[in-house]
Amino acid sequence: MKLINKHFSRKYLREETLPTNFCPGCFNGILINALSKAFFELGVVDLRNYVFVSGIGCSSLIPNPYIKVDLLHTLHGRAIPVATGVKLARPDLEVIVVGGDGDLAGIGLGHLIHAARRNMDLLVILVNNYVYAMTRGQMAPTTPIGLVTATTPYGSFEYPINICKVIASTNANYVARWTIAHFIDLKNSIKDALSKYRRGFRFIEVIAPCITYVARRLGKRAAKVIKELLKLGIRIKDFNDLDKYSREGKIGIGILKAEDKPGYVDLYGEYVKRVISCEGT
Amino acid sequence: MTATSGPGFSLMQEGIGYAVMTETPLVIVNVMRVGPATGQATKPAQGDLMQSRWGRHGDQVIPVLAPESPQEAFELTVKAFAIAEELRVPVILLSDEIIAHMREVIELPNYESIKIPNRRKPTSINETPFGSKDPRTAPPMPPLGEGYYVLVTGSTHNERGYRDPRSFETHYNLLKRLWDKVWLNINKIFEYEAYRTDDADIGFVAFGSIARSAKMAVKILREKGVKAGFVRLKTLWPLDLKPIRNLCSMCKIVVVPELSLGQLVFDVERANEGNARVISYGKVGGGEPIYPRELVKIALEGLKS
Numbered sequence A: 001m002k003l004i005n006k007h008f009s010r011k012y013l014r015e016e017t018l019p020t021n022f023c024p025g026c027f028n029g030i031l032i033n034a035l036s037k038a039f040f041e042l043g044v045v046d047l048r049n050y051v052f053v054s055g056i057g058c059s060s061l062i063p064n065p066y067i068k069v070d071l072l073h074t075l076h077g078r079a080i081p082v083a084t085g086v087k088l089a090r091p092d093l094e095v096i097v098v099g100g101d102g103d104l105a106g107i108g109l110g111h112l113i114h115a116a117r118r119n120m121d122l123l124v125i126l127v128n129n130y131v132y133a134m135t136r137g138q139m140a141p142t143t144p145i146g147l148v149t150a151t152t153p154y155g156s157f158e159y160p161i162n163i164c165k166v167i168a169s170t171n172a173n174y175v176a177r178w179t180i181a182h183f184i185d186l187k188n189s190i191k192d193a194l195s196k197y198r199r200g201f202r203f204i205e206v207i208a209p210c211i212t213y214v215a216r217r218l219g220k221r222a223a224k225v226i227k228e229l230l231k232l233g234i235r236i237k238d239f240n241d242l243d244k245y246s247r248e249g250k251i252g253i254g255i256l257k258a259e260d261k262p263g264y265v266d267l268y269g270e271y272v273k274r275v276i277s278c279e280g281t
Numbered sequence B: 001m002t003a004t005s006g007p008g009f010s011l012m013q014e015g016i017g018y019a020v021m022t023e024t025p026l027v028i029v030n031v032m033r034v035g036p037a038t039g040q041a042t043k044p045a046q047g048d049l050m051q052s053r054w055g056r057h058g059d060q061v062i063p064v065l066a067p068e069s070p071q072e073a074f075e076l077t078v079k080a081f082a083i084a085e086e087l088r089v090p091v092i093l094l095s096d097e098i099i100a101h102m103r104e105v106i107e108l109p110n111y112e113s114i115k116i117p118n119r120r121k122p123t124s125i126n127e128t129p130f131g132s133k134d135p136r137t138a139p140p141m142p143p144l145g146e147g148y149y150v151l152v153t154g155s156t157h158n159e160r161g162y163r164d165p166r167s168f169e170t171h172y173n174l175l176k177r178l179w180d181k182v183w184l185n186i187n188k189i190f191e192y193e194a195y196r197t198d199d200a201d202i203g204f205v206a207f208g209s210i211a212r213s214a215k216m217a218v219k220i221l222r223e224k225g226v227k228a229g230f231v232r233l234k235t236l237w238p239l240d241l242k243p244i245r246n247l248c249s250m251c252k253i254v255v256v257p258e259l260s261l262g263q264l265v266f267d268v269e270r271a272n273e274g275n276a277r278v279i280s281y282g283k284v285g286g287g288e289p290i291y292p293r294e295l296v297k298i299a300l301e302g303l304k305s
Helices: A008-012 A028-041 A079-089 A101-107 A109-118 A163-168 A183-194 A211-215 A222-232 A236-241 A264-280 B006-022 B049-054 B070-087 B168-183 B209-223 B242-250 B264-271 B292-304
Strands: A050-054 A070-073 A094-100 A123-128 A174-179 A202-207 A233-235 A251-258 B002-005 B026-034 B040-044 B090-096 B151-153 B192-195 B202-206 B228-233 B235-237 B253-258 B277-282
Touching: A008 A028, A028 A123, A028 A183, A050 A079, A070 A079, A079 A094, A079 A101, A079 A109, A079 A264, A094 A101, A101 A109, A101 A123, A101 A163, A109 A163, A123 A183, A163 A174, A163 A202, A163 A251, A174 A183, A174 A222, A183 A202, A183 A251, A211 A222, A222 A233, A233 A236, A236 A251, B002 B006, B006 B026, B006 B049, B006 B090, B006 B151, B026 B070, B049 B090, B049 B235, B070 B090, B192 B209, B192 B242, B202 B209, B202 B242, B202 B264, B202 B292, B209 B228, B209 B253, B209 B292, B228 B242, B242 B264, B253 B264, B253 B292, B264 B277, B277 B292
Parallel strands: A050 A070, A050 A094, A070 B151, A094 A123, A123 A202, A174 A202, A233 A251, B002 B026, B026 B090, B202 B228, B202 B253, B253 B277
Antiparallel strands: A174 A251, B026 B040, B192 B228
């Protein structure tokens, strides 16, 4: 009993809401764990100075209501505009967006790219589960070619979006991709994004295939998926050396970009100062 | 506060629904223009009346205010903020292109004399951010970053903000409270202007820019010896039918001029208890307003027949 009482994550969670509503074996819980562990290792006492913003979808239910923090559960795809508003109104708060691939890379892609372009001071965690899982597993913009989904019973034939590459090509400060199997790396990445690279747009993609609508359709259990992800995840440097054919099915993981440029809030502050000083003269 | 015109307003509807559900104070100015779709993008219309009231999906009620002049646009904006802050609702200021491009002298009051109540902050962590005992008052709104750990969601939620997408009671209680919050405060929200309605035979019911034509028409008719009067709605929703009902019970005919094919006329027909003949005068497109002379003609023809 004593061990449970002392568990590090308890002060970050709303215990009355547990257990979670996720499917048995869902990987979303691992992300809650990674977030709590990152907070714990950063020495965060409570999440008073953090705001979580999420949209609609399974991944958007990761913070809502389980994490004990000020939380905005917004409209489908509109998490980033709301987060931008929160950050500009209260620059002292750390704003974290958690969303799915359908939410952030589908309907909300325009907002995502523009927030990255502005280097808006947000940490965005995109949980890529390959499908629209909440609505029973339809094809999403990230569905790999050949995957059987509810709307592509003979396998998906559309090219998926490489969202990390898209964000890395913008002005964003920090871009990383991990799978849910690389827990320590993921946790360290979240830690880095909240400490070392504390400004600008920070983007972490987490590959976490939907356990019900991807893995089960392929006849795989959670443990097997984790094992496979460990094998499929190849460090981005090695991944870039591979030829086109060997890359197939593999996932390039790692930090794609890490800079510490001033973010939007800093730039805006400077801009306001400059305008005021011009007016004075 | 944000401002838009017809097409932008259509796009905002989802967000307004979210603001209703999360009880976010908000003022939206919609300058109506000719639709649907792109329509005639720079020309005036009044076709967004029903959209302002009912544009979102689901049951909701939000205040809609309609100014008739730049002066009133200022006054009603102040009022819109006061309602939004006090009741935690989005408020729509429904203007149209004629008023938006109108140039008139306006009188500004001393800024210190304008008092807008601030939204209430919870006094303790136990105060519920989405539930109040008195349905007439809005619950307090906790700020972010002060340890209230507020849960804001557009899904059905209980008084503490926890999602409850299944239970009947939670949803019914929430919606009923949001509904009552506005309808029970109708005395604070509803405003109208009645002009020479005491002895009127011909009545006009209008709002926004067209109400100015109606007022002029009343003056012209009175000069001709015809007893005319009009009711101008400053608040379009929630609507108190009493002034329209009184007008209808007194007049032989009631003309409802609108820059649309007839939307306000439904309310007038609803208020009419069979005494008056309700004539809808709808006209829209090309930047044509409704001129007083047209209304005079309609009224005189209506009296003859």
